[in-house]
Each structure stands twice: as C-alpha cells, then as structure tokens.
Amino acid sequence: MKLYYIPTTRAVRPRWLLEEMGIAYDLVRVNMSITKQPEYKELHPHRKVPVLVDGSVTIFESAAICAYLADKYISLGFAPLPDSPERAYYHQWLFYAAVTLEPPVEHYMFNVLPNLPEKLLPGFVRLETSKQESQQWFDRVAEPLREVLVGRNYLVANRLTAADIITGGVLLWAKKLGMLLDDDPLSKYINGLMQRPAFIRADEDFYAKIATM
Known part of the structure; x- marks a missing residue:
C-alpha cells in the first residue's frame, strides 16, 4: 500500500488514519516536479495529492480514501458497521466536513495566501468571497458541529471514526x-485530536510556516 503525500495538504488525513489503524504503508513524498511528470497524471487526473495505491485499487480524494480504508478494515472500528444506525450519522459528518465545512476555509485561505498555487480555480473565483465573509460563512456552517460535540470528544458514538479524521483535517487548516x-x-475538539500520537506522527510538519500549505 502506497500513499502519495505532501506535508500540510489533505494528504495528512489518510496518513493520520493509517497511523491510527497501525496498517503498514509506504509513504511516497511528492513535490511539484513529480506531479508534473506524465506518469503522475495516471495516478491523479489533476496531479494532486493524496493518492492511495492498494493493489489493483488507485484512489484519490482524501475523504474517499479514508472511507475506503475504514470500510476495508472495518473490524478496527473507524467506521460503524453497515447495519448500524450510527452509520447514517457517520456518513452525514463525513460528507459535511468535505462538502460544507471546507469551502469557507479554502476561500479564507485564498484571501490570506493569494499566491497559493491552485490548478483548478481561476483567480476571480478564488477571491470572490472576502476574508471577513469567509469567516462568517465558516462560523455559520460550523455551528452544527459545535452543537453535536457538546459533552463529546468525537462526532459519532463518542469514538474516533474516519468522520473525525476528515473533520479534524479541515479544522486543522482553520x-x-x-x-x-x-x-x-471546536478548538477544544481539534486540540484533543492533535494530542493523539497517531496525529503527531502523521502531521510532523504542523508547525511549518503556513506559506508551505
């Protein structure tokens, strides 16, 4: 199993999950020159990270990779069983983090770091929302998370799942x-996640300058 990885990117998320699982994997550190090589496009159509190669499976998108791993090793408990009622809430927060929570963080980041490379979004789209508007947007969509975490350390059944990995990855950027x-x-929540040994092993570059994101 190989994970293609650049520090401080979304690739931290599947690396963190693999570390939590204790699954053996090869970490392939990628740089911009590698992503420009023709063969890399066969791994990721947009030449990004993360990419997981697991035998005959080659998969990209951090949330998809984490969901795949959690299901493949479901006995480890990082995803509820398919017939469990908790499975619905697991999917809810997994998708909420990727689809609803992350966009305002990304727009805020583009305002703070206008020269950040981004292969897909043109400049006028990246900066169409101001820093202040992005913060207000984030605060609004983060409210359901604040509510569900009252008296809890984790989102689903108060145990760590892949939904916390993806949500934590977004909040790490925030x-x-x-x-x-x-x-x-949410600061208490992410601070608790950051104290986990697996997170520390996965994101050894957390204190790198933000310009390297």
Missing part, C-alpha cells in the same frame, strides 16, 4: 489560519 478562537468549542 486553526492554522487563525479562524478558531481559543474559547471556541
């Missing part, structure tokens, strides 16, 4: 960007 106040309940 924390780096200064979007979370210290008294925000």
Whole structure:
C-alpha cells in the first residue's frame, strides 16, 4: 500500500488514519516536479495529492480514501458497521466536513495566501468571497458541529471514526489560519485530536510556516 503525500495538504488525513489503524504503508513524498511528470497524471487526473495505491485499487480524494480504508478494515472500528444506525450519522459528518465545512476555509485561505498555487480555480473565483465573509460563512456552517460535540470528544458514538479524521483535517487548516478562537468549542475538539500520537506522527510538519500549505 502506497500513499502519495505532501506535508500540510489533505494528504495528512489518510496518513493520520493509517497511523491510527497501525496498517503498514509506504509513504511516497511528492513535490511539484513529480506531479508534473506524465506518469503522475495516471495516478491523479489533476496531479494532486493524496493518492492511495492498494493493489489493483488507485484512489484519490482524501475523504474517499479514508472511507475506503475504514470500510476495508472495518473490524478496527473507524467506521460503524453497515447495519448500524450510527452509520447514517457517520456518513452525514463525513460528507459535511468535505462538502460544507471546507469551502469557507479554502476561500479564507485564498484571501490570506493569494499566491497559493491552485490548478483548478481561476483567480476571480478564488477571491470572490472576502476574508471577513469567509469567516462568517465558516462560523455559520460550523455551528452544527459545535452543537453535536457538546459533552463529546468525537462526532459519532463518542469514538474516533474516519468522520473525525476528515473533520479534524479541515479544522486543522482553520486553526492554522487563525479562524478558531481559543474559547471556541471546536478548538477544544481539534486540540484533543492533535494530542493523539497517531496525529503527531502523521502531521510532523504542523508547525511549518503556513506559506508551505
């Protein structure tokens, strides 16, 4: 099993899950020159990370990779069983993080780092929402997470799942960007996740300068 990886990117998320699982994998550190090579496009059509190669399976998108791994090794408990009622809430928060929570963080990041490389979005789209508007957008969509985490450390059945990995990955960016106040309940949540040994092993570059994101 190989994970193609660049520090401080979405590739941290599947690496974190693999570390939590204790599954053997090869970490392939990627740089921009590697992504420009013709053969890399066979791994990812947009020449990005992460990419997971597992035998005959080659899959990209961090949330998809984490969901795949959680189901493949479901006995490890990082996804509820398919016939469990908790499975619905697991899917809900997994998709919420990727589809609803991440966009305002990404727009905020483009405002803070306007020269950040982005292969897919033209400049006028990247900066169509101001920094302040992006913060307000984030605060609004983060509210359901604040509510569900009252009295909990994790999103589903109060145990760590791949939904926390993806949500935590988004909130990690928000924390780096200064979007979370210290008294925000989500700060307590992400700080707890960051204390996990598997996270520390996966994101050894957390304290790198934000310009390297």
